[in-house]
Each structure stands twice: as C-alpha cells, then as structure tokens.
Amino acid sequence: MFMHQKRLQYTVRVSETNPGLANLMLEQFGGPQGELAAAMRYFTQALGEDDPGRKDLLLDIATEELSHLEVIGSIVAMLTRGAKGKLAEGAQEQAELYRTINGAGNDSHVTQVLYGGGPALTNSGGVPWTAAYIDSIGDPTCDLRSNIAAESRAKITYERLINPTADPGVREALGFLMTREVAHQKSFEKALYAIEPNFPAGKQPGDPRFSDTYFNMSQDGAEHRGPWNQGPQWRYVSDRSQQSAVDGGDGSASVQLGAEEAATLERLRARTKSDPSVGPVTGADLGAGPGAGSTTLGNDGPSASRAR
Amino acid sequence: MFMHQKRLQYTVRVSETNPGLANLMLEQFGGPQGELAAAMRYFTQALGEDDPGRKDLLLDIATEELSHLEVIGSIVAMLTRGAKGKLAEGAQEQAELYRTINGAGNDSHVTQVLYGGGPALTNSGGVPWTAAYIDSIGDPTCDLRSNIAAESRAKITYERLINPTADPGVREALGFLMTREVAHQKSFEKALYAIEPNFPAGKQPGDPRFSDTYFNMSQDGAEHRGPWNQGPQWRYVSDRSQQSAVDGGDGSASVQLGAEEAATLERLRARTKSDPSVGPVTGADLGAGPGAGSTTLGNDGPSASRAR
C-alpha cells in the first residue's frame, strides 16, 4: 500500500515564474524518459516478480520515483503559476495575453490553453504519455538491463535540463533528481549480476553456427572495426554471397498449400494479375494535360488508346 | 544507400497455413520488441553518430535487422496465405468463413479483415507500431545500454514464439533470428566498454550526498536485502523522517511571485475557494433518491437546504 506525507523528498525553491522553462521540465514529468515512466516501469515489474529481494528493490525504487514525479511536477506548477492566473482571470489585455501564451518559443501554449497551467502528463512537445514507453517483458535479466539503460537515459535528460537553467533553486532540485538516477543504476547493475548466469537471457540455446558471426552489411567505403567485430571471438563475413540464405537453402519463402487453398489462390492471382506486355494509358497520362512531353505519357505515346 | 537482393537471409519453409500462428509472429514484425523497432533504433542512431567505428557498427546491424524484418514478414505471409485467398475470393460458405476468421482464438481477425492477410506493422494484438517504442536519445553510452537491453528482450520474445510453435521450418528460422540477437548484444556490449569511462553517462557530476544512498521506501514487512543496497558502498536509509526533505529544508514548493501575479492569483483563489464549513447538498444526494439512507446524503441529512 502507498502512503503519502506532505513534505517533498526535496525542497523546491523557484525564483520566478517562467512558462517556457516549465514546459521543458515536462520532459521529465510526462516524457518518455521521465519519472512516471520510471515509476510505472519498476512498479509493474515488482507486481510480477517472485524473487523476494528483487521485488523489494523494485518497490523501493518505484516508490522513490513517484516521489520524484511529485518534485518535478511541483517545479512545473511553480513555474506556470503566473501564466495560470493571467489566463484564468483574463488579467491582461488581449494582445498582451496572446503574447504571454505564444512568447516562450516552445509548446507552453498547449500547457496553458489546454491544461490551464497544471502539470500535464505530456512531454515538452505536448505528446501525451503512453505506456508504449515501458519495455518491461517479465524476464528479470532483460528487465534489469532495460532498467539500467533507462536510468542512464534519465540521467542525461536531467543534464540537458540543468544546462540551460539559470534558476538556482531549480538547478539544485534537478541535480538531486539526476544524482538519484545514478544511484538507481548502480542498484540495478548489482541486481543483474546477482543472477548467475544472466547472459544470454532465457533458456533456448542459440544456434552455434551464427552466435559469433558478424555480418558486414554496410560496405563500399572505409571500414572501421573494433572489438565488436574483430578478434578471435568473431567470424567476420563480408562476402555478400555468404550473407544471404545462410542456411544453405535458396533463400526463398514457401508454404505447402492444401489443394483447395491452392485453387483459391490461383483464382485470386488470375483475377488480379498484372499484364506486363501492354503500355497502358494511365491516370497520370490523362492528368499531365495535352502539353505534356512524351516522357511522361504512356509508353506508346499520347495517341495510344487503351481500347485497342 | 540500401540495396536489396532477392534471397532472404534465411530460407523460410512453412509446413501449412495457420492464421493464428501468423498473428503471434507479428509480435516480432510490428511489435515493440520486433525487427522494425530494432532496425529503426540502430539506423537513426547511426545517422546522428560521429564516431566512425560505432557508425559502421550501427549501420551493419540496422541493415541486418531490416533483413530479419523481411524474414519474419515472409513467415507471416506464408502462414496467412490460405486465409487471404478464402476471404478475398469468398471461397467458403458464409458461416464457415466466419469461423475461419474468428476461430484462431486470437486477433488474427484484424489481420484478415483489415489487412487482407498481408503482414501489417502491428503487434499480435493489432496495436500499430509507434516510434514511441524507440528510446534513443543521442548519447552513445545511453544508447548502447538501450541497445543491449533491447537485444536481450528480442531474444526472449523469440524464445516465447519458438516454444509454442510446432512447424519445424518456422522453428528453424526463428532460431536463427533469436541467435542473431545474442550476437548483436555481444557487439553492443563490446562497443559500450570500448568507451572509457562510460559510467555514469554524461558530464554533470552527481551530488555526492546522494549518489550512494539507498532509500528503503517499502517497509512494514520482511526486508530482503542484497548487494544492491547492502555492503560498504551504500548508505541505507530506513528512517522515514530522513527520507523526505533530504536537503534539510521544509519540503515545500515555493515560487517568488511578482506583485501583479500575486494579486491575480489571489483573485483566482478567492473565486474558486472551497468553503470547508458547510455540508452542502450535492448531486449525489439528489441522485440517491428518496429512499437513500442518511449515510449517503448531505452531512446534515436529507432535509438540508443549500439556500439556508
């Protein structure tokens, strides 16, 4: 069960209102790398987790991320407070209010007009948060790797918010939130490596013919290799003819059809068959107009008639 | 530039048509862990990448994932071929065709009716693919971690498709695709650790007060600890009073308002203020009907009049 206490995890002190800055902050409120995504990622993993240690870890961090969502949302609320009052009360002359709404040079007009200055679960571009951002799949070695990656992304996103922010109180709170992502990443790393083995994920063994092969698919220019494709571990395949149909077959796709299926498909094929022999007059030919040059018309020229 | 050759990377041999199985396979075609997501993840990273080795690596693997998209899509096309013909030609009596469409027990009816049996960029539940699945953010240490996690998830998803599949040709092709995810994960791991240092991501240093702290947010039950929160590295904080307002402030959120802003907000507050002293009759009271017991009515009982 969740409980709430009225103090924030970190005190938020904003120097002045700024709806444009508020809007950038939404990236970590309702954006793909933001705190709701983090909280829900760990919370839903916790619910499906059987291992008692990991379950506890996931609940601890999910709960902290919810508390971070509250901190970043409070920053947004403070920064938009001025704009909120102006619009709700119609406190400015119309043209001035229009400039307030549109003047930030970013999408804060959505935040103001649609959401009334309240923190909305969108990213800084106004795109609503979606659970499609969450990539949990119910396997601990995968989900922990996903969590590690997610924490590193959140760290960088906070860094990108801190860099253009001058307000010292906002910077300080963002710095706290950023630091916690680093700490969480460390915990998830420990939890991943406490599973032995953790690579590769799952039970199905790979096909040994292909598990240490590297296909050099991008060619015709300088090759830049590194440990990811050179060294004794790797079989490096540049020969195009050895990159396709690697099973030794003909590289086609086939299916065995029942007799009725085959007959039905044959009817469909015949009905929709393409006749490669004619040069039909087309809609584009009609549409190109009488003055169009021959290259844009039917293969047999503009006088061709389909009825022939 | 991309080029195409007509052989698949792996030969696809399907034993018999099966629209229900086809539908499950869509998970790796247009699903969140599928091959389009993989290809686009690496391709867009490659475009923004400056480091020549990583750029080449990303283009190699992006191109291979596109080739995998073709393999899994060809499996889908083979498996739906029978259903496609039946529906297009109206080849069955109506009730029988209805059973064909609805009989698989999964969402293959969408694939058939809406997409005509062609492979569609949806997951197995019919949800259209969205770029919201891609979490690239333009920092190599983050993006490589995301790629590592993505490859591990794709590996498991293939495993979940192989387990319930009896068709030997489909199993074999899925096995190839699954194995390649393992190989790709190895490459991305090498590429990550070829950047030194790679942790933590970015430039901004963390706040040392909070970078090795673990907040025990979930309590009141058995605690299950592990290396993720115990050992000399960690400061473990269970005391609730030390979990909030960790900066030493009062845990509130505040903003300095200009005089006009403050006055405007005061007007807004007064206009929408909540009067805690009265027990108003509400819409629910009206709607509960004359026979409703007193507990569901206004605080002063059903005879209360708002006009008093």
Place this chain on the structure above:
Amino acid sequence: MFMHQKRLQYTVRVSETNPGLANLMLEQFGGPQGELAAAMRYFTQALGEDDPGRKDLLLDIATEELSHLEVIGSIVAMLTRGAKGKLAEGAQEQAELYRTINGAGNDSHVTQVLYGGGPALTNSGGVPWTAAYIDSIGDPTCDLRSNIAAESRAKITYERLINPTADPGVREALGFLMTREVAHQKSFEKALYAIEPNFPAGKQPGDPRFSDTYFNMSQDGAEHRGPWNQGPQWRYVSDRSQQSAVDGGDGSASVQLGAEEAATLERLRARTKSDPSVGPVTGADLGAGPGAGSTTLGNDGPSASRAR
C-alpha cells in the same frame, strides 16, 4: 513524498490461475477507467491546486488509487502465474502450449507473449495506457465534475468485472475496490458543492440570447421531450430556418485579405480550378475495362477523348 508498506490495502486470495480472467482484469489496471488513470488524474490536479482543502483531498485519494492499482495488479499477477511459468520454461509440448496461449478467447496472448505474464499497463484489448485518457484542465469546478464522472464509470466497470467472475476471493477484492469508487464520488461531490457558485464554470458570462435555447436538430419522427428541453426555462427551436445563422447574418465565413494575400490566393485558385463544363475521362473509366457498361464511364461515353 510517497512511502510504501508491504501489506496490500486489501488481501488478495485467488483460487486458481486463469489467464483469460487476468486479461479482463487489465481493464481496471491499464484501461481508460482503471486505477492508473484515477491515480494520475488526482495526483496531477493536486500538484496544480492552491486551495489547501482540495489539495489534501486530491492527494489522499490519489494515494489510495495507487494502492488500488497495486491490488488489481496483484490479482492479475496471481491469475497469470501459471501461464507465465509454462511459457518461460517451455513446460508444455508445443501444440499444448499453443492452446494455452490462444485458448482464452480473448487477448491474453498479448499479455503472455509480449509481457511474459506480468501485469502490463494496457486495457483488456492490449491497447497501451495513454495520458489522453485524463481530462483534467486545471479548473476546479470542471475537474471535480470530471472526477465525479470518472468515479461513476469506474464503479460500473468493476461491476462488469464482478458479474462474470466466479472466484470468491477475486469477487471480494473487486467488491472492495468498487465500493471505494462510490465513496470517492461522494467526496468529490461534496468538494464541488463547497465551491459557491460552481455553475457555470469560469468567469466569462454566456450570451443571454442563446443560454436557454434548445435547438431541435433531429426531426422527422416522433419527438420525445423531457425536462431537458421543455418547461418555462427553455426556448425550443424547431424551425430549421431559425437554427442556422442565428446571429442574423448570412451564415457565411469570411476574412479580410491584404492585397498581396488576395492576389496570391487568386493565383492558387486559378491553378487548381475545377472545370465544371467538361466530362473528363477518368482513371476509373480506364480501369473499368472495355466491357464496362456506359453508366460507369465518362459522361459522354467510352469514345470520349480528353484531347477534344
């Protein structure tokens, strides 16, 4: 700040695993009327709220809804536990496992294959949760009305889940969750009517010419009237000629263009103008084939030539 304690708000006792039932339950986990929507609705409102009483109310209920999300998610996790193990371990023969995945007659195949049996933030049809479900706009009289409506919808959705559920433990937990929605609705009703006046929302007065008018837009059949359009309050307008251009103008849309704008638009109009005088041969005429009857061809019949 949020805290978590390890006991659920309501004990969950499930009699047997059932992935199909689990899938229906997702409606209240990641569905539009579900607990995440409720929690986020109230939490984001709380962040933007100035009135101390309403802010406290919103935080109380938001926190409880998060606790409900945990209860319903735990029900899902218990119900899918069997299917999760079978798929992860490949514990059944292939065809049998295929039947397990597809046998529920609903979308539980998505839950199993994509999410590995973990509770996912989707509705019962596999559609990911989106913040587009949340309709908060930052005005308390609107948001409270939205909350009242949301609670009534959640109540009914629980009722629809209880009716087809035979498992007594699941029924009991659902009954608790349903009851709480009723209690929350009562609270939000009280909070709405504690604002005086609360109707109409906002400050801008309506235009008195139109605020008590009812336009009878659907006609030509039996009229069924009621207090929503009859009685002394209403001006009931059935005369079609009085329903349009109600301002007394000509009902057109116009804009004053600058000279350059007008000239530019005139060029655009001329370039894309439609010539109503000819009966052009069209692509459909070409495509109908030589045997097509005249009614499907150009107005002047199949011998018409565009070049004339």
Place this chain on the structure above:
Amino acid sequence: MFMHQKRLQYTVRVSETNPGLANLMLEQFGGPQGELAAAMRYFTQALGEDDPGRKDLLLDIATEELSHLEVIGSIVAMLTRGAKGKLAEGAQEQAELYRTINGAGNDSHVTQVLYGGGPALTNSGGVPWTAAYIDSIGDPTCDLRSNIAAESRAKITYERLINPTADPGVREALGFLMTREVAHQKSFEKALYAIEPNFPAGKQPGDPRFSDTYFNMSQDGAEHRGPWNQGPQWRYVSDRSQQSAVDGGDGSASVQLGAEEAATLERLRARTKSDPSVGPVTGADLGAGPGAGSTTLGNDGPSASRAR
C-alpha cells in the same frame, strides 16, 4: 440521417489572417475538449441508447456539435488563408517564407507544412485527435455525468481562447459556441436527474463497511478538512495500521497453484534467482574506469573477481 445546409450556425467574420491564432483555435477543433470529441461522444451514445427521450436529446446535441465543428473549422480556415497561399505559391522569398512559417511562436508550422493550411483534426500542439478522448461506457447515469463534465470543460476552453483574442468577429463566434456549452450542460443535468435513482450507478450494492470511510492517506503536515471527509457521514481513518489489509487479512496476494504449475514455477524461480550474498562486479564497475573511487565499484572493491 444527416443533412447539411450551406449556412453556418453562426456567421464567421474574421478581420485579418493570423496563422498563430488559427493554431490556438485548433484546440476546439481537434483537441480533447473540442467539438469533434463532443459530437462523437453524444452520437455514439445515441446509437446505443434505448430510452426514446435520451436518444432524441443525444441526437439533437450531437448534430449541433457537428455544426459547431463547422463553425470553429471555418474560423481556422479563414485565419490560415493567407499563409496557405504564400506557401503553396512560393509567394515569398525563402527567408521571409521561413519566418512566416516559424514566426508565430507556436505549432502553426505543423499546420502549414503538413496540412497545407487546412484545418486538421489535431490539438493546438499538433497531436492527432484520438477516440481515447471519449469516455462513454454505455451506462446512462455515467455517460450523462461524463457529458456534464465535458460541457463544463469545453466552456472553460472557449473562455481561454476568448481571453487572448482581439479580433471582434472571432470573439463573437467563440462567445456563441461557449454559451451553447452552458446550455448543453443544463440539458444533460436535467436528463441525469430525470433518472431516479441515479446514484450510485449500476446495480451492485457497495460493501457497507467501506462506503462511508475516508482514508487519510496524506499526512505529516497540516490537515485541511471539509465536508468531503468530515461530518456524521464519514468514518475518518488516519491510523496507518487501519488503512492496509482492511479486510482483516494479512495483506498479501496469493493463488492456489496446481502441482505442475508449482513445479514449473519453482524451476523458473531457481533459474532466475538472485544471490544476495555476493557483491558482484558489474557493468557499471567496469564502466566507471580505473580512476573511479571505491564507492562506485563492487562492494568488495575493484579487485573482486566474480569467479570466486
């Protein structure tokens, strides 16, 4: 059946083109609180409604909302007419045209470049309209409450558009549209209270143990109470120990597994178990680089070997 007549419901007179203002107006065209959402909300309810009076009411208002969609869309079309011509005809020098497109300070660049200046079914931030905005669930007491709330939200959104608009013709048309939302709310209120009883929704009775309880979930600060949680109606629960496991159980989640299910799960657990006793070297340890301080490395320091 729908019919159209060529006069608008309200004459639209725009003083001058303004693509930035046009873009704000989209909020009521293709935004979540806009006229398409309103029209579709009532129209789909009408189709499923059996009660003759309510069905008629819903069709009347749905039809009027479609007519409003036409009014607001015509305002958008007039306001963008200048920009549309300039871009289509390439009527300005490149840098000047670039400024036209980007100069509004809001998302009108999307409207111009992607939609060619035509009214698009997006909100002011360019987010496409989605039926996820509609919360109808097929129960009249819920749907009418949702409609009441929706009308109040639309009223406020119009108010927010009127406030920053100086153009008198646009203001007047917006005023008409805003007023009609108030009238519609009145009708829906009457229709709700014409159902007796209408609260609580549905048939399933609540559990009397919990229907008048208020859980004080947010604590540790000033409590601000009001009629929503005080008075004889309410049982107010602040004691944390009485907020969880309120059924009197242990607050856990459990399921009875079959023997095979239990054995399979046990195998899964063993395979993915977390070993809490070791302090493994992790990827973050490797990535922190040789100069990293000990606090960011493995619990036992950098010399720790996993193989021990």
Place this chain on the structure above:
Amino acid sequence: MFMHQKRLQYTVRVSETNPGLANLMLEQFGGPQGELAAAMRYFTQALGEDDPGRKDLLLDIATEELSHLEVIGSIVAMLTRGAKGKLAEGAQEQAELYRTINGAGNDSHVTQVLYGGGPALTNSGGVPWTAAYIDSIGDPTCDLRSNIAAESRAKITYERLINPTADPGVREALGFLMTREVAHQKSFEKALYAIEPNFPAGKQPGDPRFSDTYFNMSQDGAEHRGPWNQGPQWRYVSDRSQQSAVDGGDGSASVQLGAEEAATLERLRARTKSDPSVGPVTGADLGAGPGAGSTTLGNDGPSASRAR
C-alpha cells in the same frame, strides 16, 4: 535481404547548422508523408504480394525509399550538429543555451532536449511516427491507388519544404527527393492500369440501384455542379424525402430478440428509464448559487424539491 553501401544516394552539402530548419525537415523523416512511411508501405505490400512483377516493383521502390530516409535523415543530422554539441557539452552560458533551445520558433526544443539532436522518427511537431499512417489493405488495385496518392502527397510536402529553404545544398537534395516521388507515381500508375479491369476493386458487384446515384446532401445555397454529379451518368437526388430510407423501408433499426434477451433488456430499460414528466432540481441548479436567475434553475423554480 538488404545490403548497405556507405555512399548516400545523393550527396548532402549543408551550408550551416540550423536546428529550426532541421526540425521542419523531420516532416519527411518521421512524418505521415515521409520516407519511413513510404518505405514501409511498399515493403509490407511486397511481402504479401504474389504477382512477380508487382513484387519486384514494390521491393525496388521500398529499397529506394529507405535510401531516401537516409538522405533526409543525414540532412537533419547535419543541421542539428551545432545544437547537439552545445547542449551535450554545456558549451554556452545558461541563458544563452536556453535561447538556443527555444529560439527557433518551432518544436526543435523537443529534438534537442529529448533526442539530443539526433534525427528522431517524429514529424515536425514531435509526434512519434505510427503505423496508423500506412493504409495498405492487401488488395493490389486499392494499394496501388493508395501508393499513387501517397507519392503525390510526398511530392507536395517536399515542395513545401523547398519553398522556405535558402540553403542551396539542402534545396538541391530536396529537389532530387521530390523528383523521385514523381517518378514513383508514374510507375505505380502503370502498375495499376496493367491490371485489367481494376475498377471497381474486388469481386462483389454493387447494387445497381445506387451505383450511379448522387445524393445532394448539402443544400440551401448556391449549387455548384460538375461532371462529378451531372451528365447522363448520374441520377441526382435533391429531394430530402428520397435521401433517407432509400430501400423503401421505414428507416429504423431493429433486431429480433430471444425471449430471455427481451426480458433482460426490459429490466435494464425500466431501471434506467428517464422520467420526462418531472422537472428535477439538478446539480447545476445547486451550483448556480442563490443569486441565479430562474432561467438557469429547475423548471419549477428554485423552491422545487426533488423529494415531492
């Protein structure tokens, strides 16, 4: 199988960085009319296609569109290179960096903060690409028509990007991409008309009573007719009474219910029936406050009591 070679299909020479221009270009990268949509449209059609000529055509063009995606993405990457470095390195003073991020007057702040300056699969407004943009349905005469339309839209979108672009290298590359859309349209036109007949699509014949009828649904103003509704081909129906119930029935919807179904529905109807005879006091009446005029209150005035 796909292969990649390191040269672009067209050389990209950008004169200077410009994040605002980069953002507009995203329209053809991850926008609805962009190159990913084109590539995936043709690629998925190719997989389901049986006709060897069309399959080859679709693969040729799909592969070229992927190569175009690389060209337009490379333009974006070059244009954002400056902004990317500034933000990642924190190379500017905070307020200056804030202006860099917000100064373009469009959504490039999303591209910078969220995506780190890398090309993201969004449109110019930051909306993530979705497969909902693709309208392929697995019938060649439909899909080719869809392709023809898509190519014409892509042509215009490039034109709209060229017009406001001053950079000669970008203009030149855009000109190449635009031209190729024209060439592709020609090919798809030829392929459509090589199927005979291709109109109407499919096998089911239309109902001859309605296949050449034109319903004049928009009336009461000047009628502007043309070949789309006049000439011997068309039956033009303006009489409103002949536009509805055109089958000669009563225009109602009905279903034959089983006895139990009928009885159940009757219970539902009775339970939720609307009583048209009373003028109930509503929530809006309560909320309008004591000073509200009678027109906004219950039909019987403010003293009406529901309990009567």
Place this chain on the structure above:
Amino acid sequence: MFMHQKRLQYTVRVSETNPGLANLMLEQFGGPQGELAAAMRYFTQALGEDDPGRKDLLLDIATEELSHLEVIGSIVAMLTRGAKGKLAEGAQEQAELYRTINGAGNDSHVTQVLYGGGPALTNSGGVPWTAAYIDSIGDPTCDLRSNIAAESRAKITYERLINPTADPGVREALGFLMTREVAHQKSFEKALYAIEPNFPAGKQPGDPRFSDTYFNMSQDGAEHRGPWNQGPQWRYVSDRSQQSAVDGGDGSASVQLGAEEAATLERLRARTKSDPSVGPVTGADLGAGPGAGSTTLGNDGPSASRAR
C-alpha cells in the same frame, strides 16, 4: 450547418444478436477505412476548399458518410443488444456470463466490458480511432487522389465483411454501403480530372535528370519487368555504382561548422570516443558465468582484466 432526421439512410433489419459479428463490423465504424474516417476526411477538406464546385461535392459526400456512420453503428448496436443486457443486469450465472464475454473468439470482450455494448470508435481489434488515419494535406490534386484510394479501400473492406456474414438484413445494408463507396469513387475521379493539368501535383518542376529513371534496387534473382519500368519512357538503372551518389558527388553528408561549433563537437567526440584497439571485458562476459565457452567472452579470453 448539419441537421438530422430520424430515419436512417437505409433500413437496418438484424435477425439475431451476435456480439462477435458486431465486433467485426466496428472495422467500418471506428476503423481506419471506416465511415468516421471518410466523413472527417471530406469534411475537413471542404472547410479549407475555395473552389465552389469541389467544396459542395465534399460537403455532400461528407454528410452522406456521416449518415453511413449512423447505419453501420446501428447495425453494431442491434447485434450487441443481447450481450449488453446480460452484462448490465448480471442476468446469467457467472461462468455462463464469462463464456458469453469471451466466446466470440475475437475482441468483443473489449466492446462489452469497456464500452458496455455501445458502438465504440475503435476498429475490430479495439484500437481507438485516430486522426492519424486521415491523410489530407490541403492540395486538391493530392487530396482527390487520396479520396479515390480511400473509397476503393472502403469498398474492399465492406466486401470482406459481407463475405462471412450470413444475416440477410445485415448483408443487404452492407451491400448498400459498399455500393455507395463505388459511386463516391466515380465522383472523386471526375473531380480530379476536371482539374487540368493535375499531374504532377504542385508547382515545383522535377529535376529532369531523375524524373524518368527507374532504379533496379532489388537484384540477384529473376527480374520481372513491366510497363512501370520498361519501354521508351524509362531509363532503367541496374548498375549499382550508378545508383548511389547520383549527383556525381562523393555521396557523403557534410556541414560547414563555425569555429566554436567545431571546437565544441571535437570535445564531445573526444569524450565519447570509442577505442577500437582494446578487447574490453563486458557486462555480457561477466554475465555469461564461469562455465561459458571462450567464444562468448572477451577477445582475450576469460582471464583478461580490464585493469591491465
């Protein structure tokens, strides 16, 4: 302005309820090819259209499509009427009701549980309708082509619904709706060809070097050519070296950076540079466990130490 009359455009006579069939029908209600998409496509085009004939045409057909939306929605409402009553009234024993909800073998469980049996604006798979389905871009030659394609797709989708439907009344109504799509396609074809010229769209001329070139991008197998790439019109390019860098340049992407930009980027490059010379131990190496074979470990084998 829109008006409604109570008769449907076509009488709907359903023989018996069938929630599974209802669900398939949703494809034409809230699906991508359905009637809402059609109505909104033409309606929004009409609003932005200046040409009087086309504007009238678009309004006529938009209005008819709305009337079709009502017909197909009424079919859905009739087919779900039985299931709606059963669930709302709890009229069946629990297990039986569970079978009713899940027994159709398609997504009708969403329609029932979430939408209460009312017609919802989703496709047959439960995916909410989105304006992303609409591809109008404000150019008449493009939009008319899009409309032509859309009508052909709608025709086929109706055909796919008719084929598996046995109920004669439903078949008849679907036949009417299908026929009207054919008639609409004819009208849009006439309107397209009444613009002269209509191909290519827009004003910008193509680059003559590339407008009649066909790049044979898919090779290494049988080539199947046709009028789309052979004949005097086409320059057919199979030589791979002539397919890339077709401008004669080097096929690279470049941008001229300012000095400060270059310096900043150099710092970024140095900080995140990949060292190709080492064979680092990776997380996968750690995670493969002590028993892993050498091929899955670091290039220098398992004894390699990063600290060297």
